[in-house]
Amino acid sequence: MAHVAVATQAAKGPLRAVTAWDRLKTDRNWLGAWYMLPAAAFLILFLAYPLLLGVWLSFTDARIGQAGEFVGLENYEWLWEDSVFWTSVFNTLLYTGVASVIKFAVGLYLALLLNRHMPFKAIIRAVVLIPFIVPTVLSAIAFWWLYDTQFSIVSWTLRQLGLITANINFLGDVWNARWSTIFANIWRGVPFIAITLLAGLQTISPSLYEAATIDGARAWQMFRHITYPLLTPIIAVVMTFSVLFTFTDFQLIWVLTRGGPVNATHLMATLSYQRAILGSYLGEGAAIATAMIPFLLAAILISWFGLQRRKWQQGGRDD
Amino acid sequence: MNKFTRRSLLQSATAAAATGLLAGSGAGEWAQALAQQAATSWKPEPGAELTLLRWKRFVQSEEDSFMALVANFTKATGVKVTVVNESLDDVQPKASVAANIGSGPDLFWGLYSLPHLFPAKLIDVTDVANYLGKKYGGWVPSAQVYGRSGGKWIAIPVGYNGNVMNYRISAMEKAGFKAFPKTTDEFLEYCKATKKNNTPGGMALGHASGDGNAWVHWCLWAFGGNLVDAKDKVIIDSPETAKALEYAKQLYDNFVPGTASWNDAFNNKAFLAGEIHWTNNGVSIYAAAKAQKMQNIVDDMDHALWPVGPVGKPTEFHVAYPLLAMKYTKYPNASKAFMAFLMEAENYDKWLIDSVAYITHPLNAYDKNPVWTSDKKLTVCRDVAKRTLTAGHLGSVGERAAAALADFIVLDMFASYVSGRESVKGSIKIAERQAQRLYRGRA
Numbered sequence: 001m002a003h004v005a006v007a008t009q010a011a012k013g014p015l016r017a018v019t020a021w022d023r024l025k026t027d028r029n030w031l032g033a034w035y036m037l038p039a040a041a042f043l044i045l046f047l048a049y050p051l052l053l054g055v056w057l058s059f060t061d062a063r064i065g066q067a068g069e070f071v072g073l074e075n076y077e078w079l080w081e082d083s084v085f086w087t088s089v090f091n092t093l094l095y096t097g098v099a100s101v102i103k104f105a106v107g108l109y110l111a112l113l114l115n116r117h118m119p120f121k122a123i124i125r126a127v128v129l130i131p132f133i134v135p136t137v138l139s140a141i142a143f144w145w146l147y148d149t150q151f152s153i154v155s156w157t158l159r160q161l162g163l164i165t166a167n168i169n170f171l172g173d174v175w176n177a178r179w180s181t182i183f184a185n186i187w188r189g190v191p192f193i194a195i196t197l198l199a200g201l202q203t204i205s206p207s208l209y210e211a212a213t214i215d216g217a218r219a220w221q222m223f224r225h226i227t228y229p230l231l232t233p234i235i236a237v238v239m240t241f242s243v244l245f246t247f248t249d250f251q252l253i254w255v256l257t258r259g260g261p262v263n264a265t266h267l268m269a270t271l272s273y274q275r276a277i278l279g280s281y282l283g284e285g286a287a288i289a290t291a292m293i294p295f296l297l298a299a300i301l302i303s304w305f306g307l308q309r310r311k312w313q314q315g316g317r318d319d
Numbered sequence: 320m321n322k323f324t325r326r327s328l329l330q331s332a333t334a335a336a337a338t339g340l341l342a343g344s345g346a347g348e349w350a351q352a353l354a355q356q357a358a359t360s361w362k363p364e365p366g367a368e369l370t371l372l373r374w375k376r377f378v379q380s381e382e383d384s385f386m387a388l389v390a391n392f393t394k395a396t397g398v399k400v401t402v403v404n405e406s407l408d409d410v411q412p413k414a415s416v417a418a419n420i421g422s423g424p425d426l427f428w429g430l431y432s433l434p435h436l437f438p439a440k441l442i443d444v445t446d447v448a449n450y451l452g453k454k455y456g457g458w459v460p461s462a463q464v465y466g467r468s469g470g471k472w473i474a475i476p477v478g479y480n481g482n483v484m485n486y487r488i489s490a491m492e493k494a495g496f497k498a499f500p501k502t503t504d505e506f507l508e509y510c511k512a513t514k515k516n517n518t519p520g521g522m523a524l525g526h527a528s529g530d531g532n533a534w535v536h537w538c539l540w541a542f543g544g545n546l547v548d549a550k551d552k553v554i555i556d557s558p559e560t561a562k563a564l565e566y567a568k569q570l571y572d573n574f575v576p577g578t579a580s581w582n583d584a585f586n587n588k589a590f591l592a593g594e595i596h597w598t599n600n601g602v603s604i605y606a607a608a609k610a611q612k613m614q615n616i617v618d619d620m621d622h623a624l625w626p627v628g629p630v631g632k633p634t635e636f637h638v639a640y641p642l643l644a645m646k647y648t649k650y651p652n653a654s655k656a657f658m659a660f661l662m663e664a665e666n667y668d669k670w671l672i673d674s675v676a677y678i679t680h681p682l683n684a685y686d687k688n689p690v691w692t693s694d695k696k697l698t699v700c701r702d703v704a705k706r707t708l709t710a711g712h713l714g715s716v717g718e719r720a721a722a723a724l725a726d727f728i729v730l731d732m733f734a735s736y737v738s739g740r741e742s743v744k745g746s747i748k749i750a751e752r753q754a755q756r757l758y759r760g761r762a
Contacts, residue, residue: 172580177580261525
């Protein structure tokens with residue numbers, strides 16, 4: 001048969017050499033890469049480029065409207081000895097740590113409550129979302145009034161009840177201001193966690209609980225051995241998001257205190273904005289923003305490796 | 320200057336438009352003024368259109384009047400002007416970017432040192448400034464600092480916003496004062512007495528860019544303290560600064576509680592609610608009291624200039640509003656014509672009246688404007704442009720002075736000491752380091 005094939009080929013004309021390009025065009029392994037290209041271009045243009053540009057700016061003395069020159073680590077050296085910067089790092093860690101833990105605890109508790117059968121279930125679930133739906137600036141302004149040194153309804157009520165004699169200095173005292181902003185963040189963040197965890201809870205098959213009940217498991221045992229393990233993937237995702245959002249919070253602080261009093265509530269994000277945009281020292285602002293990246297990466301890695309990659313989730317045994 | 324003739328007027332496309340539109344109050348006189356003074360040198364280019372970016376208004380009547388003035392300019396010259404409003408904080412970044420990329424609005428109307436961030440990118444308006452200065456009694460000293468760079472004018476400081484003492488007359492009299500204190504010593508006594516009478520006052524120590532910066536700089540300068548010297552060397556660590564801090568601490572101890580959290584709006588609310596009986600602010604509290612028909616407050620309040628400290632001269636810090644035109648504009652003459660038009664008596668006087676003393680003039684001749692005499696309680700604002708020191712005071716008015724204000728270096732120094740967070744030395748050291756960070760390297 002071979003000579004027949006050769007004869008047919010000869011009739012068609014000489015064979016064109018197969019180029020590398022031809023292979024790339026038809027290779028199935030490369031096809032996937034071609035399909036990914038638009039998405040990759042999108043990510044590079046809108047995510048990677050701005051991020052890298054930000055990192056680059058942190059090594060320059062750029063000001064708004066002036067390109068700036070490469071200054072190496074100078075911005076970081078100044079920040080290293082800058083007490084305001086370290087205050088903002090402390091504030092950010094405190095703000096994120098305390099708010100995230102409490103948001104998680106309250107959110108989980110709320111999700112478990114909402115997962116029960118009760119009258120007006122749909123309406124109640126919708127109502128829980130309200131703090132999340134209200135634009136941050138609006139809720140921040142509401143808190144601004146609640147925390148006002150002269151007009152706070154909280155102070156007024158407590159005074160009427162005779163519990164305090166002078167108004168509470170919510171935003172004027174260093175620690176009061178920190179707790180007040182953390183509380184406002186918790187109030188705003190709980191619904192997101194509660195509703196997401198509720199969605200996770202509803203994917204757990206009731207038959208597991210039925211089997212456990214037959215085996216005589218108590219409520220805590222059911223939570224510990226059924227609810228919690230099955231919820232961990234979604235907890236990992238939701239807490240990663242929550243930590244990232246809290247760490248990079250801006251609006252709430254900006255409306256309530258602008259970082260005051262005496263920088264006691266300045267987060268890294270607000271300090272970065274103040275120095276880069278209002279102070280026009282772009283390079284230094286970028287350095288503060290870049291300094292947030294290691295913390296954010298750490299937060300992602302902890303939640304990912306700590307919660308997500310359990311062996312049982314990949315078909316192995318959990319130990 | 321070319322001689323004005325009927326023929327030259329008709330030849331000018333701009334003036335031709337004006338001829339058809341001579342009706343209308345400001346427009347008629349302007350057409351004349353334009354013809355006499357400006358038509359030759361600042362005759363708007365044919366088909367010129369301008370975009371002006373300004374800060375968002377604080378007093379509605381000011382903006383309404385400004386827009387009417389802009390409309391009159393269009394009537395008189397045929398030049399269409401689009402006015403864009405931005406919040407005060409956003410004007411500077413936008414102008415800096417526009418200057419750098421060479422594209423954007425033709426005119427920017429911003430704060431303090433804005434023109435000094437990019438003097439080489441601005442059109443030279445020396446002719447406009449000289450023309451106006453000559454015609455209207457000369458520029459106040461601070462206007463010359465804000466407006467000039469390298470021997471030429473790079474911007475026209477079109478107005479100031481006075482930050483003055485606001486006080487309740489009854490509380491002052493009860494404290495044993497016939498007039499508002501004139502010296503820092505008297506002021507401290509007044510502060511203590513009002514606190515004792517349960518009619519306290521207070522000044523913002525939160526991150527309040529207007530009121531907060533105004534009072535702490537007044538205090539620092541009143542005792543001879545300075546952030547930088549004439550060569551922009553940081554000199555905040557001085558006995559004078561320590562004295563200013565000690566004085567501020569005594570004031571703070573007699574303030575109403577909570578001022579460390581105040582931003583720019585808190586004292587307005589507290590004053591109108593009768594919670595405080597004196598504070599530093601623009602005249603907007605008075606305007607709000609009038610608008611809300613709070614007659615008891617309107618009758619019982621007044622304004623005063625700041626007390627003078629040991630340095631023996633006023634050390635006030637009022638907001639300046641310079642107007643600048645970018646070199647990239649295709650219509651430099653139209654831009655200049657607009658600047659001149661704005662400051663001409665027929666237009667400026669009316670605008671000043673409608674701003675109800677929220678804006679103060681930089682040209683001496685406008686001392687005669689009726690707004691300064693029609694309501695005696697607003698008269699003090701007449702002099703704020705003459706009395707104010709400039710951003711950076713002894714040092715340059717450029718980017719670094721602006722950054723020091725935006726970063727609240729002086730404000731935080733005061734707040735951290737008076738609230739007990741830091742010692743005198745500690746708070747000064749922190750401020751010194753912050754200032755050295757900003758004042759390092761190139762200007």
